[in-house]
Amino acid sequence: xxxxxxxxxxxKPVTVKNPHDRMLVWVLRDELGxxxxxxxxxxxxxxxxxxxxxxxxxxxxxxxxxxxxxxxxLTIEGLAVDGRLNPVQEAxxxxxxxxxxxCTSGMIMAAWAFLKxxxxxxxxxxxxxxxxxxxxxxxxxxxxxxxxxxxxNLGGVR
Amino acid sequence: xxxxxxxxxxxxxALTFFFTTPVGSAPIVPTxxxxxxxxxxxxxxxSADGRVGCFVGKVELGQGxxxxxxxxxxxxxxLDPAQVDMLLGDTDLxxxxxxxxxxxxMWHTAxxxxxxxxxxxxxxxxxxxxxxGAPVSDLALKDGAxxxxxxxxxxxxxxxxxxGRKMERHLGKVKPKPLADCTLLGRRVPRKxxxxxxSGAAKYxxxxxxxxxxxxxxxxxPAQGQTLVTADxxxxxxxxxxxxxxxxxxxAVVHAQPDTARKALAxxxxxxxxxxxxxxxxRIYQYLVDKAAPGQRVVxxxxxxxxxxxxxxxxxxxEYRNAYESHATLEPHTxxxxxxxGRMTVWASTQSPFVFRDAVAExxxxxxxxxxxxxxxVGGGFGGKLVGPGAxxxxxxxxxxxxxxxxxxxxxxxxxxxxGYRPAAVVKIRSGLDAGRGAITFWDSTVxxxxxxxxxxxxxxxSNRYQAPTVPGLHPLKVGAWRAPNAHTNAFAxxxxxxxxxxxxxMDPVTxxxxxxxxxxxxxxxxxxxxxxxxxxxxxxxxxxxxLACGAWRQGLVVAVAQVAVDKATGKVRVEHFLEAVDVGLVxxxxxxxxxxxxxxxxxxxxxxxxxxxxxxxxILDKNFDTYLLPRFSAIPRxxxxxxxxxxxxxxxxxxxxxxxxxxxxxxxxxxxxxxxxTHVPFTPARVLEALKxxxxx
Ligand code: FES
Ligand code: FES
Numbered sequence: 001x002x003x004x005x006x007x008x009x010x011x012k013p014v015t016v017k018n019p020h021d022r023m024l025v026w027v028l029r030d031e032l033g034x035x036x037x038x039x040x041x042x043x044x045x046x047x048x049x050x051x052x053x054x055x056x057x058x059x060x061x062x063x064x065x066x067x068x069x070x071x072x073x074l075t076i077e078g079l080a081v082d083g084r085l086n087p088v089q090e091a092x093x094x095x096x097x098x099x100x101x102x103c104t105s106g107m108i109m110a111a112w113a114f115l116k117x118x119x120x121x122x123x124x125x126x127x128x129x130x131x132x133x134x135x136x137x138x139x140x141x142x143x144x145x146x147x148x149x150x151x152x153n154l155g156g157v158r
Numbered sequence: 159x160x161x162x163x164x165x166x167x168x169x170x171x172a173l174t175f176f177f178t179t180p181v182g183s184a185p186i187v188p189t190x191x192x193x194x195x196x197x198x199x200x201x202x203x204x205s206a207d208g209r210v211g212c213f214v215g216k217v218e219l220g221q222g223x224x225x226x227x228x229x230x231x232x233x234x235x236x237l238d239p240a241q242v243d244m245l246l247g248d249t250d251l252x253x254x255x256x257x258x259x260x261x262x263x264m265w266h267t268a269x270x271x272x273x274x275x276x277x278x279x280x281x282x283x284x285x286x287x288x289x290x291g292a293p294v295s296d297l298a299l300k301d302g303a304x305x306x307x308x309x310x311x312x313x314x315x316x317x318x319x320x321x322g323r324k325m326e327r328h329l330g331k332v333k334p335k336p337l338a339d340c341t342l343l344g345r346r347v348p349r350k351x352x353x354x355x356x357s358g359a360a361k362y363x364x365x366x367x368x369x370x371x372x373x374x375x376x377x378x379x380p381a382q383g384q385t386l387v388t389a390d391x392x393x394x395x396x397x398x399x400x401x402x403x404x405x406x407x408x409x410a411v412v413h414a415q416p417d418t419a420r421k422a423l424a425x426x427x428x429x430x431x432x433x434x435x436x437x438x439x440x441r442i443y444q445y446l447v448d449k450a451a452p453g454q455r456v457v458x459x460x461x462x463x464x465x466x467x468x469x470x471x472x473x474x475x476x477e478y479r480n481a482y483e484s485h486a487t488l489e490p491h492t493x494x495x496x497x498x499x500g501r502m503t504v505w506a507s508t509q510s511p512f513v514f515r516d517a518v519a520e521x522x523x524x525x526x527x528x529x530x531x532x533x534x535x536v537g538g539g540f541g542g543k544l545v546g547p548g549a550x551x552x553x554x555x556x557x558x559x560x561x562x563x564x565x566x567x568x569x570x571x572x573x574x575x576x577x578g579y580r581p582a583a584v585v586k587i588r589s590g591l592d593a594g595r596g597a598i599t600f601w602d603s604t605v606x607x608x609x610x611x612x613x614x615x616x617x618x619x620x621s622n623r624y625q626a627p628t629v630p631g632l633h634p635l636k637v638g639a640w641r642a643p644n645a646h647t648n649a650f651a652x653x654x655x656x657x658x659x660x661x662x663x664x665m666d667p668v669t670x671x672x673x674x675x676x677x678x679x680x681x682x683x684x685x686x687x688x689x690x691x692x693x694x695x696x697x698x699x700x701x702x703x704x705x706l707a708c709g710a711w712r713q714g715l716v717v718a719v720a721q722v723a724v725d726k727a728t729g730k731v732r733v734e735h736f737l738e739a740v741d742v743g744l745v746x747x748x749x750x751x752x753x754x755x756x757x758x759x760x761x762x763x764x765x766x767x768x769x770x771x772x773x774x775x776x777x778i779l780d781k782n783f784d785t786y787l788l789p790r791f792s793a794i795p796r797x798x799x800x801x802x803x804x805x806x807x808x809x810x811x812x813x814x815x816x817x818x819x820x821x822x823x824x825x826x827x828x829x830x831x832x833x834x835x836x837t838h839v840p841f842t843p844a845r846v847l848e849a850l851k852x853x854x855x856x
Binding site: 006022025026029030033034036037038039040041042043045046048060074076077079080085089090092093096098099100101102103104105108126127128130133134135136137138139140141142143144 | 219220221222348349351352353354355357358359360361362364365367415416419486487488489490535536537538539540567569570748749754756757758759760761782783784788789790791792794797
C-alpha cells in the first residue's frame with residue numbers, strides 16, 4: 001500500500017507516495033533519481049548505501065521510508081554547498097582515497113557523520129567508526145588518511 | 159554526462175581533423191581481427207575548439223586507466239591531462255582492444271597510444287609550419303598553442319589548425335618523445351575521475367535511469383549447473399505491474415521497480431534438473447588431486463631429479479592448498495540492455511567490452527556489428543568482469559521486449575553464486591637443499607587445480623620438474639581469472655616451501671634467496687625490501703613474526719616483507735606491517751601505481767586470512783558479507799610501498815604483480831612468529847590453531 005511520507009532531503013522538503021516499508025535506498029535511487037547512494041549487499045553489511053538520517057549514519061538498504069518520516073535525510077548529492085565540496089569530499093579527492101569509487105559515497109557519508117561529532121578523533125577511533133564500510137579495492141589506508149586530515153581541517157566547525 | 163558533452167563537441171565540429179570515421183557510424187575495426195588499428199584517427203580526435211578526445215577500448219575499473227592514458231597523450235601533445243577528454247570502452251566509438259585485465263593496459267595499449275599521440279604531434283607541427291611560415295624545428299607547443307620560438311607572437315592553436323581538415327596517417331612512423339624530454343611521466347597528477355567519484359555523480363551501469371527501464375530479476379537454481387524445468391509464476395503475476403519474460407530456460411520477473419521485481423521473484427516456484435557433484439569445501443582438495451592425477455603432464459623438466467635428491471642434505475615435502483575465492487567486487491555485475499532497430503546496445507559493468515560484444519552477438523545469433531557495448535564506470539573487476547553472463551542475460555530478456563531498456567543487477571547472493579572463482583588448488587612440492595652452499599639440488603612440483611603459471615622464479619635449481627593437469631572441466635564449480643591467476647597460488651607454494659627449507663637447514667630466508675636468485679633485478683629488489691623494512695634476518699622461527707616472499711608477473715617483480723602478531727589462544731593473525739618493493743620498469747603514474755600496490759596488499763590480506771567460498775555440491779553456502787569475510791579497516795596494517803628505480807625498462811602492468819607474494823609473505827611471517835607452518839589459504843583462526851598443534855614442543 002502506498003503511503004504519503006514527507007521528509008527533508010538534502011535540505012529541501014520532499015513528499016513521496018511509496019509503501020511505508022519500502023527501503024529508503026530504493027526511494028532515493030529509483031523514485032527520486034539520486035543514484036550516488038550505492039547498493040552492495042542489501043543487508044546492512046557493507047555500508048555502500050550509507051546516508052545520514054538526522055545526522056546519524058544509517059544503511060539506507062535497511063532503513064524504511066516510514067523510518068525517515070518527518071526526519072532529515074542527507075545523501076552524497078547534498079554534501080556540496082553551492083558547488084563547493086564538503087571538507088570530507090575534498091580530502092577524499094586530495095588523497096585519492098578511492099579506486100573504483102563504488103564504496104566512496106558511503107565512506108564519505110560515514111566519515112562526515114563521525115567527524116561532525118568528533119573532528120579530533122584518533123586513528124583508532126576512525127577505524128572503529130568506519131568498520132561497517134567495506135572497500136573491495138583496498139583504498140583503506142588512503143581513506144583513513146583522508147578522514148584524519150578532513151578532521152584536522154574541521155577543527156572548530158559547528 | 160561527460161560522454162554526451164564530449165560527443166556533442168566532436169560532432170559539432172563537423173570539420174574535425176583526425177576524423178576518418180565520423181562519430182556514431184560504423185564501428186572502428188582493425189584490419190585483422192584481434193589487432194590494433196593502425197590509423198591514429200581511431201584513437202585521437204581534435205575538435206575545432208581545440209579539445210583533444212582520446213578513444214580507447216579499455217575501461218576505468220578504479221585502477222586509474224583514465225588518468226594514466228590521458229597522461230600519455232598529454233605528454234606527447236604538451237597538454238595538461240585535464241585537457242584530454244577520455245572516452246573508454248564503447249565498442250562503436252573506440253578502436254578494438256584487449257580486455258582490461260592481466261595488467262596489459264600499460265604493456266599493450268600504452269605504446270600504441272603514445273605512438274598515435276606522437277603522430278598527431280608531428281602532423282600538427284607540420285600544419286603549423288605551413289601556417290606560420292617557419293620550419294618545424296623553430297616551433298614550440300604547449301597547452302594547445304603552437305608558436306614560433308624566435309617570434310612568439312606568431313602563433314596558432316590546435317583548433318585553428320584542424321579547421322576543416324582530415325588526415326590519414328599510419329602508426330609507427332613517428333617515435334614518441336625520448337624519456338629525458340618528458341615532463342609529465344613520473345609525476346603525480348590528479349585522478350580524472352576524482353570529482354565524479356567524491357560527488358556521487360559517477361555513473362555505474364545501475365545508475366543509468368534510461369526512461370522506461372524495467373528491472374529483471376532472474377530465477378536461479380539452488381545449485382550451480384542446474385537448469386529450469388518448470389515454473390509456477392501465477393502468484394508472482396498477481397503483483398501489479400509484474401510481467402514474466404522467458405527465453406528458453408531463462409525466466410525473469412520484470413517490473414518497473416527493482417525491489418518489487420525482487421520481491422515478486424520470491425513468489426515464483428521453480429523445479430530444476432541437473433546432478434550436483436558429490437563434493438564440498440572440505441573434500442575438494444582430494445577431489446582435485448584424484449581427478450587431476452591421470453592427466454598430469456610434465457610442463458618443465460631440467461636435470462636429473464634422482465641425482466639431485468641424493469645430493470640433498472635437507473629434504474622438505476610440502477602440500478599447499480587454497481580455497482575458492484570470489485572476486486566480490488563491491489558493485490555486483492550489472493547490465494542494461496536495449497533492443498532497438500535491429501541492434502542490441504548493452505551498458506555494462508565490464509572489463510572487456512569487445513569480449514562482451516562478441517559474446518552477446520553469439521548468444522543472440524547476431525552479427526558483431528549489431529551489438530554495441532558501452533562500458534560505464536566499473537565498481538571493481540579483478541578478473542571477475544572479464545566475462546559477461548549478466549550482460550547476456552540482460553540482452554536475451556531485452557530481445558523479448560523491443561524498445562524497453564532492461565536492467566539486470568545481480569544482488570550479492572547472485573554475485574557470490576554466479577561468480578567464476580579463483581580456483582581451489584593443491585600444490586605438492588618435494589625439494590632439497592645441499593649441505594654447504596644452500597643450493598636447490600632438486601625441486602619436484604605437482605599442481606592440481608591451476609596451471610604451473612609463474613611457478614618458476616629466477617632461482618637456481620640443479621634439477622626440477624613441474625607437473626600440471628590437462629583434465630578439462632576439473633572443477634566442480636565455475637572458475638575464472640582472479641587477479642594474477644595461477645601466479646599467487648604457485649608463489650604461495652614456492653615461497654612457503656623455500657622458507658621451510660631454509661628453516662630446516664638453519665639458514666635465514668634472505669641469505670637462502672640471495673644464494674638462489676640468478677636475476678640481478680630481483681637481487682637488487684630483495685636488498686631494497688630488506689633495507690627499507692629495516693630487518694636483520696635470522697634463521698626462523700625468531701618469534702618476531704617477520705616473513706619474506708618474492709613473486710613475479712611477467713616482467714614485473716615484487717618482494718614482500720610482512721610482520722604479523724599471532725594470538726596463540728584464538729589463532730587470530732594480525733598483520734602489523736606490510737612492505738612491498740616493486741620493479742615494474744618505468745613508473746608512468748607513481749601515485750596510481752602506489753594505489754594499485756596498496757590495494758593489492760589489502761585485498762590479499764583478505765585472501766590470506768579470511769576469504770573462502772564454502773559449498774556443498776553445487777550449493778554456495780556463502781550468500782553475503784556476514785560469512786564471506788572481506789578485510790575491514792581494523793585488519794589494515796601499516797603499508798609501505800617502494801619502487802625500484804628502473805626507468806630504462808618499458809612500463810609493466812601494475813595490477814597483478816603486487817598480488818603475487820602477499821599470502822606467502824604472511825604465511826612465512828606466521829611461521830617466524832610461532833614455528834607453525836600454515837599451508838592452507840585462507841589461514842583462518844581454526845587453521846592456524848591446527849597448525850599450532852602440529853608444532854613439536856621442544
Ligand atoms: S547495501 Fe546497505 S549496507 Fe550494503
Ligand atoms: S574504491 Fe572500490 S570498493 Fe572502495
